[in-house]
Amino acid sequence: MVTPLLQVTNLRKRFGAFTAVDDISFAMKPGEILGLLGPNGAGKTTTIHMLLGLITPTSGTIRMFGLDLNEHRETILSQVNFSSTYISMPQSLTVEENLWVVARLYGLAEVARRVDLVLEQLEIADLRHKVMRHLSSGQLTRVTLAKALLTEPKILFLDEPTASLDPDIAQKIRVLLKEVRRSSGVSILYTSHNMREMEEMSDRIIFLQRGRIVAEGTAREIVARFGQADLEEVFLKLARESRHET
Amino acid sequence: MKLHRIFALLTRHLYLYRRSLPRILEIFYWPFLDLVIWGFITLYLARAGDHLPGMVMFFLGALILWDMLFRSHQGITISFLEELWARNLMNLFASPLKPGEFLVATMLMSLFKVTCVAGVMTLCAAAFYSYNLLQVGLWLIPFIVNLVLMGWAIGVFTTSLIMRFGQEAEVLAWSMVFLFQPISCVFYPMDVLPPWLHHLAMINPAAHIFEGLRSVVNTGTAPVERLAWAFGLNGLLTVAVITWFYQTFAYCKEWGLLVRVGE
Numbered sequence: 371m372v373t374p375l376l377q378v379t380n381l382r383k384r385f386g387a388f389t390a391v392d393d394i395s396f397a398m399k400p401g402e403i404l405g406l407l408g409p410n411g412a413g414k415t416t417t418i419h420m421l422l423g424l425i426t427p428t429s430g431t432i433r434m435f436g437l438d439l440n441e442h443r444e445t446i447l448s449q450v451n452f453s454s455t456y457i458s459m460p461q462s463l464t465v466e467e468n469l470w471v472v473a474r475l476y477g478l479a480e481v482a483r484r485v486d487l488v489l490e491q492l493e494i495a496d497l498r499h500k501v502m503r504h505l506s507s508g509q510l511t512r513v514t515l516a517k518a519l520l521t522e523p524k525i526l527f528l529d530e531p532t533a534s535l536d537p538d539i540a541q542k543i544r545v546l547l548k549e550v551r552r553s554s555g556v557s558i559l560y561t562s563h564n565m566r567e568m569e570e571m572s573d574r575i576i577f578l579q580r581g582r583i584v585a586e587g588t589a590r591e592i593v594a595r596f597g598q599a600d601l602e603e604v605f606l607k608l609a610r611e612s613r614h615e616t
Numbered sequence: 617m618k619l620h621r622i623f624a625l626l627t628r629h630l631y632l633y634r635r636s637l638p639r640i641l642e643i644f645y646w647p648f649l650d651l652v653i654w655g656f657i658t659l660y661l662a663r664a665g666d667h668l669p670g671m672v673m674f675f676l677g678a679l680i681l682w683d684m685l686f687r688s689h690q691g692i693t694i695s696f697l698e699e700l701w702a703r704n705l706m707n708l709f710a711s712p713l714k715p716g717e718f719l720v721a722t723m724l725m726s727l728f729k730v731t732c733v734a735g736v737m738t739l740c741a742a743a744f745y746s747y748n749l750l751q752v753g754l755w756l757i758p759f760i761v762n763l764v765l766m767g768w769a770i771g772v773f774t775t776s777l778i779m780r781f782g783q784e785a786e787v788l789a790w791s792m793v794f795l796f797q798p799i800s801c802v803f804y805p806m807d808v809l810p811p812w813l814h815h816l817a818m819i820n821p822a823a824h825i826f827e828g829l830r831s832v833v834n835t836g837t838a839p840v841e842r843l844a845w846a847f848g849l850n851g852l853l854t855v856a857v858i859t860w861f862y863q864t865f866a867y868c869k870e871w872g873l874l875v876r877v878g879e
């Protein structure tokens with residue numbers, strides 16, 4: 371049996387009377403792409419924030435690489451990275467300057483080589499000397515992805531990484547992520563509202579609804595279990611149920 | 617010109633005040649401080665009459681030193697605000713960076729700003745008014761060290777408040793330090809203050825520094841006791857605000873404020 375790279379056990383987060391994440395447990399294997407799916411407010415982003423140590427769980431444990439996040443924050447966070455449409459980077463710095471800052475934060479060696487490589491990988495080498503505030507939203511997304519890949523993480527958290535990209539670039543990013551997974555064996559926890567993308571990318575999907583896991587398996591297994599035509603239909607069914615209950 | 621559009625903009629700004637205590641307070645804050653500080657300066661001048669040795673020279677020195685305190689405070693708060701405005705806090709705190717490392721970096725940035733400001737102001741004072749700050753002698757070193765330490769303490773405290781209350785509280789980055797100015801006795805001696813404020817000034821490290829500066833400039837007396845007070849109080853203040861910072865940081869992580877602080 372393969373030891374999970376990420377092991378979440380009975381994770382719960384309450385903000386006062388509101389329960390954002392309710393007793394969820396899951397694991398992620400090395401090299402796996404795990405999709406986290408659910409309507410707005412299902413607890414996906416809160417879960418990712420807890421995994422990144424930005425929010426303290428109310429209860430439960432998070433273990434990565436066999437270590438407890440609470441006790442080994444520095445060791446764990448130096449081996450993970452993330453990208454999200456909801457974050458930004460200093461706007462007055464150039465792309466290259468930003469990447470150098472990240473490299474120093476993570477104590478990377480051979481920074482120049484890694485920066486060159488990641489800029490080439492994401493096809494943004496021409497943006498190297500551009501100030502961030504002059505980039506389009508699609509270019510910004512690629513730079514935040516570059517930031518995430520620069521540190522060669524073992525686990526990558528991607529919160530809607532292709533949300534603001536045109537279909538062509540989004541497709542290139544998906545191909546790139548699969549290639550990175552193949553070559554480096556990185557494990558990816560992925561959220562998206564694009565169901566086709568989720569089906570294409572994920573080895574396994576976890577469906578969250580009102581903070582709870584309501585389904586887990588491959589896209590095909592989940593579609594079959596809910597008796598719907600495709601993943602989008604499952605999503606719509608669960609999202610509407612969720613709204614009715616609230 | 618349409619009144620309804622002007623009214624729309626007016627309401628847009630008034631809406632901000634409806635739910636923002638810091639903005640409301642700021643309306644009264646600066647006039648109040650101006651009145652207090654200039655009131656005490658007037659009192660001091662009226663009492664002293666013609667017996668003000670080297671007063672103008674002292675004012676220039678005090679102004680430069682006060683600015684060092686102000687810049688050391690601002691060096692911390694503005695560095696934090698830069699991250700907040702850039703929505704970069706998540707990138708930082710989801711990395712291996714420790715809160716303590718973040719604080720040390722902002723303190724070093726503050727030191728850089730203080731050095732630049734001190735250099736420029738000292739040169740300008742020499743060029744425009746033939747005033748030489750270095751005439752204070754070696755006492756200048758512990759004076760500056762204490763003022764920088766106090767600026768850091770106020771800066772860390774302010775940063776914690778901004779982290780806790782978000783951009784609503786960013787006005788504190790500029791204004792918080794001035795809350796200490798009336799009881800820092802920058803331009804007038806401590807004994808001008810009414811007794812209740814005098815007690816407050818006694819627990820303010822900066823007040824001891826400016827009293828010390830006055831004693832060096834006016835009488836050439838070694839301000840050893842004042843420096844002992846300043847170092848002692850700064851030590852306590854530093855421990856208190858760093859504890860406060862860590863507690864606020866934990867609170868923000870508990871309530872998810874760290875990821876929403878830019879809003």
